[in-house]
Amino acid sequence: MKTEKKLGVWMDYSMAHLMEFSTEPFEVKTIESKFQHHDKEESLAKGESLMHKKEQLSQLKYYKKISNAIQNFYHVVLFGPTNAKQELFNMLREDHNFLKVKIEIKETDKMTSRQQQAFVRKHFSMA
Template sequence: MKTLKKLGIWMDHSNANLIEFSDEVKPTRTISADFDNRDMEETLQRSENEMHNKQQHKQGSYYKDLAAEIRNFNEVLLFGPTSAKAELLNFLRKDHRFADIKIELHNADKMTDKQQHAFVRDHFKRFEIKTL
């Protein structure tokens, strides 16, 4: 029987915490978007249109980085307080390489690292098949 690789991602538009579900405890990895408030202020002074273009480009890079991680898993849980998880899901659905990966979305408030790990553990344990 093949072991399924499972990943939980707590995310908003600027940071994503990747939490691998496994028998051994693994540290949380973080991927951050490169676009910050300083970038926004600098480009906004020049042009609002330029700011939106730069922000979309940086957001696309952020989603590509997350997609590269997700490709290594069979099941993925996207959760967090913003619409970023739905935007990422739409981004992934455009690529046929993600068709066989089960991806679920859940709304969640801001959480501590421990709360994020517990959320991922509880989610995947709930659907685990018990063998006797």
């Protein structure tokens, strides 16, 4: 019997913590967005339109890195305090490479890494 590869992704707009369910203790991979506060100030000084374009491009690259990391999993739960998870979900739904991946979204608050791991463990133990 083939085991399903399961992944929990806690994320906000600045970073994502990826936790594969099958490993104990969890191995956590972190992906960070490259668009930082100082970039925002620098871009804003040159014009608001430029800042928004730079921010969108940076977010797209961030989401692409996450999607590359999760493409080999069969069941993924995206969770966290912001709408970033919903934006990533929308992007993944438009990509035919993710048609066979079961992706769920759960709203949570900010969490410590222990809380994130407990959430993933509980979520997939019940699934």
